[in-house]
Amino acid sequence: DTEVTQTPKHLVMGMTNKKSLKCEQHMGHRAMYWYKQKAKKPPELMFVYSYEKLSINESVPSRFSPECPNSSLLNLHLHALQPEDSALYLCASSQAGLAGVDEQYFGPGTRLTVT
């Protein structure tokens, strides 16, 4: 199974809502990533968990909160988002967390719209 699954596929939320995005992989990978992608732009790395250690892109606002319950699951908790946070949120995983070296497997993404 070389698949990364993400739920939901689409999400519409208001600026006062709290929601979560979920990601799952069963390839035994030890690293998982969250990316944000705006239209016609490349993916931007937000967070990485590698061997349960979190690495943060310091430009990511605190209204995004990652959680890694175990090495197969990755959540992104959303709270008090802004309309400019509307984007495609991609989850990826790789073998050992050497993201510049490892092949990353991407999920199909969650299309988020903040109203």
Place this chain on the structure above:
Amino acid sequence: LAKTTQPISMDSYEGQEVNITCSHNNIATNDYITWYQQFPSQGPRFIIQGYKTKVTNEVASLFIPADRKSSTLSLPRVSLSDTAVYYCLVGKEIYNQGGKLIFGQGTELSVKP
């Protein structure tokens, strides 16, 4: 950080060979070069990776000159289904060494019949 530059778009016809070049003038010693393909509303998909010289797999070749300041993705005999955005990614491991991952701006390849 290794900043990358790619052409914004390219056009080709079915059956032709397509070469997409990525410039990365300040690539670091430990950086690898990776190319991804992305279709609309899908996540990127790994194509090929290299460190130096030439790498070939079943779908593409990657040419890296000795100075490693650029790389060229070569797609032989493209078909309509190769219409996609192609990203050049230069980076190394994220942890401990302060490495960063930066995707290039992407090249939108359009293959025509």
